[in-house]
Amino acid sequence: MSEQTLTDHKLTWAVIGGGNGGQSLSGHLALLGFSVRLYDIFPQTIEAIHSAGGIQVEGAVNGFGKIELATTDIARAIGGADIIMIVAPAIAHRDIALSCAPHLTDGQIIFIHPGATGGALEFNQVLLDQKCDKSITLAEAESLLYACRSQKPGHATIFGIKNELMVAALPATATQRVVKLLNAAFPQMYAGANVLATSLGNANAMMHPAPTLLNTSLIESGNDWLYYWDGITPSIGAFIEALDEERLAVASAFGLKIPGILEWYRIHYGAVGETLSEAVKQNQAYAEVRGQKTLHTRYLLEDIPTGLVPMATLGKLAGVEVSRMETVIKLGEFMTGQDLTTSGRKLEHLGLAGMTIREIREFIETGVRGQIAG
Amino acid sequence: MSEQTLTDHKLTWAVIGGGNGGQSLSGHLALLGFSVRLYDIFPQTIEAIHSAGGIQVEGAVNGFGKIELATTDIARAIGGADIIMIVAPAIAHRDIALSCAPHLTDGQIIFIHPGATGGALEFNQVLLDQKCDKSITLAEAESLLYACRSQKPGHATIFGIKNELMVAALPATATQRVVKLLNAAFPQMYAGANVLATSLGNANAMMHPAPTLLNTSLIESGNDWLYYWDGITPSIGAFIEALDEERLAVASAFGLKIPGILEWYRIHYGAVGETLSEAVKQNQAYAEVRGQKTLHTRYLLEDIPTGLVPMATLGKLAGVEVSRMETVIKLGEFMTGQDLTTSGRKLEHLGLAGMTIREIREFIETGVRGQIAG
Numbered sequence A, B: 001m002s003e004q005t006l007t008d009h010k011l012t013w014a015v016i017g018g019g020n021g022g023q024s025l026s027g028h029l030a031l032l033g034f035s036v037r038l039y040d041i042f043p044q045t046i047e048a049i050h051s052a053g054g055i056q057v058e059g060a061v062n063g064f065g066k067i068e069l070a071t072t073d074i075a076r077a078i079g080g081a082d083i084i085m086i087v088a089p090a091i092a093h094r095d096i097a098l099s100c101a102p103h104l105t106d107g108q109i110i111f112i113h114p115g116a117t118g119g120a121l122e123f124n125q126v127l128l129d130q131k132c133d134k135s136i137t138l139a140e141a142e143s144l145l146y147a148c149r150s151q152k153p154g155h156a157t158i159f160g161i162k163n164e165l166m167v168a169a170l171p172a173t174a175t176q177r178v179v180k181l182l183n184a185a186f187p188q189m190y191a192g193a194n195v196l197a198t199s200l201g202n203a204n205a206m207m208h209p210a211p212t213l214l215n216t217s218l219i220e221s222g223n224d225w226l227y228y229w230d231g232i233t234p235s236i237g238a239f240i241e242a243l244d245e246e247r248l249a250v251a252s253a254f255g256l257k258i259p260g261i262l263e264w265y266r267i268h269y270g271a272v273g274e275t276l277s278e279a280v281k282q283n284q285a286y287a288e289v290r291g292q293k294t295l296h297t298r299y300l301l302e303d304i305p306t307g308l309v310p311m312a313t314l315g316k317l318a319g320v321e322v323s324r325m326e327t328v329i330k331l332g333e334f335m336t337g338q339d340l341t342t343s344g345r346k347l348e349h350l351g352l353a354g355m356t357i358r359e360i361r362e363f364i365e366t367g368v369r370g371q372i373a374g
Helices: A020-031 A043-052 A074-078 A090-103 A119-129 A172-183 A195-200 A209-214 A234-253 A261-269 A276-281 A304-317 A323-336 A357-366 B020-031 B043-052 B074-078 B090-103 B119-129 B172-183 B195-200 B209-214 B234-253 B261-269 B276-281 B304-317 B323-336 B357-366
Strands: A012-016 A035-039 A054-059 A063-066 A069-071 A083-086 A109-112 A137-141 A146-152 A155-161 A165-170 A189-191 B012-016 B035-039 B054-059 B063-066 B069-071 B083-086 B109-112 B137-141 B146-152 B155-161 B165-170 B189-191
Touching: A012 A020, A012 A074, A020 A035, A020 A054, A020 A063, A020 A146, A020 A155, A035 A043, A035 A074, A043 A054, A043 A069, A069 A074, A074 A090, A083 A090, A090 A119, A090 A304, A109 A119, A109 A172, A119 A137, A119 A165, A119 A195, A137 A172, A137 A195, A165 A172, A165 A195, A172 A189, A172 A357, A195 A234, A195 A304, A195 A357, A209 A234, A209 A304, A209 A323, A209 B209, A234 A261, A234 A276, A234 A304, A234 A323, A234 B323, A261 A276, A304 A323, A323 B234, A323 B323, B012 B020, B012 B074, B020 B035, B020 B054, B020 B063, B020 B146, B020 B155, B035 B043, B035 B074, B043 B054, B043 B069, B069 B074, B074 B090, B083 B090, B090 B119, B090 B304, B109 B119, B109 B172, B119 B137, B119 B165, B119 B195, B137 B172, B137 B195, B165 B172, B165 B195, B172 B189, B172 B357, B195 B234, B195 B304, B195 B357, B209 B234, B209 B304, B209 B323, B234 B261, B234 B276, B234 B304, B234 B323, B261 B276, B304 B323
Parallel strands: A012 A035, A012 A083, A035 A069, A054 A155, A083 A109, A109 A137, A165 A189, B012 B035, B012 B083, B035 B069, B054 B155, B083 B109, B109 B137, B165 B189
Antiparallel strands: A054 A063, A137 A165, A146 A155, B054 B063, B137 B165, B146 B155
């Protein structure tokens, strides 16, 4: 276990995850003057950051952010932290929740950044299952605030920062309080309707699995290719737009009006086009986003089980036609040889099994779970 | 209507379809000394062949085959023909059957070359629906005998002739008689167990729709590519092999043991590999088979409704898991925007609705349809 203790304290943040996002956010928070602890599961990452004493950030933000504590001990990372920000692959959220549960204390905020689809709900259910009786507020973001990369531990480049990012708490009655705290560091964050708005706002579920599958031959060609510029061809773009209609219909069934994928590109990137295939080519941020060279990446292995699976599950509960989502899930399972449905976020993992639409809406708004035992 | 009458008669063949296969076969049959009529729906094709008086064939067969009659009048084409050989897109078979029905005479053989999946069964059902009371024998081939191309009407190149080709009649009791007649022209043709063996032997249903969908970005890239050599990547090949297991399981449910796709390549092309992706690269016949540049080709629009749809339908009837077939059908429909299931060959089109597996097996073997009214 490695660590380093520094001074300098306003709010104390524990950042869980030392990848691209976790390091960029940790460095930026430190440069903003916050007290920051950083946890990762990999000792190599932690030791490098401990030795350096912090993270060198460049790009949209520049400077050396001193990290108070870099550790592989999650208890030490989150002990006394005001905000526990989870910046990790969504398929790791369940294990992270299990690791955090025994060490949480009253009043802490857990902010899953991003939560993919159902991040806050899943985390909440793990805490219930673990009989955690502390007063914790859970929140999630619809996406990651940055486009960023960590070339090596201790160094992070922030290519861009989104103009705005939707955040919601569980229950929604806590959202304003959480957003106000987050705004001290990130003024871009604003209150969404509830965690289904952020969860169904997960654009990765639209932009990752289907194009990956429909680009299989390019992925396995061995040639370099650009994920969005080469990969979102007219027919692939049209398929995603139809898939997106299913997502919007699921949201609508839960009383939510959320932006469609074309509108999402306009909001987040100022990228405009008649079709999705055209719009992504207007997004200069995609000019160097290279395509993968294997099917076994998070674009299928994460974005199906923690994106399409919970979306389709919610859709089926609501009687919404989600046959495109189901087709992509199935094909993803066939092409990877993995059961991404069983390992995915289903109603029981989200704590929503046996509930009606009305009960789910009441639960996410108020935290009251109807007749269902918590 | 154009026509030309020549002499020279042994068996009289009516070839229905003046595309690549129809012209190659007509020319070859004429060179073998048979009396040949050629029908096509397109006057331009027929007029060119009529003007030339026949078809110039080159490649595996060389010479000028004189065509007795080239016509757009199907009644004149088939009147008095011994064998009516249908060499046309499978999605046209139903219309061809409707056109032929009023003009058939006792003793004629209708040979669908190839029948895709369910060609003879579908044709038979159209004749029943049309109350055709003539004594007709229906047969189908599992594939097209040639690799061939017609560069322009009146000219055909036969690149290669398969070493062997499975043929079956409906009912199977007629197969030996039909094969003996066909062997006068084509010694490569041999008797399969029954029309489900030929129908489930349809390799196009394996090799066309799934790879096309998984090559969407390459198809729409605008770049030249090789359908098999670039398109059957390791993961795409592995998916086809798993899809093929479903096909073999459907065959097995109907009491048939048919060669798997890897064995099929060994038999037909001498192409051997540990995996399908490797085997196709051993097939020199594929060296110049270019990939399409649009999704809207027969690889989806024909091979799904007349290949995967009837295979999956038979599989579901037999309680066989065909989820890969169903996924490819669904995705094909989404990507083309066409309902390929409704337009496809389902049990009622094949005359098999309401029948048990045992009744179907009895029907295809003996022509006796149990308690079902014909």
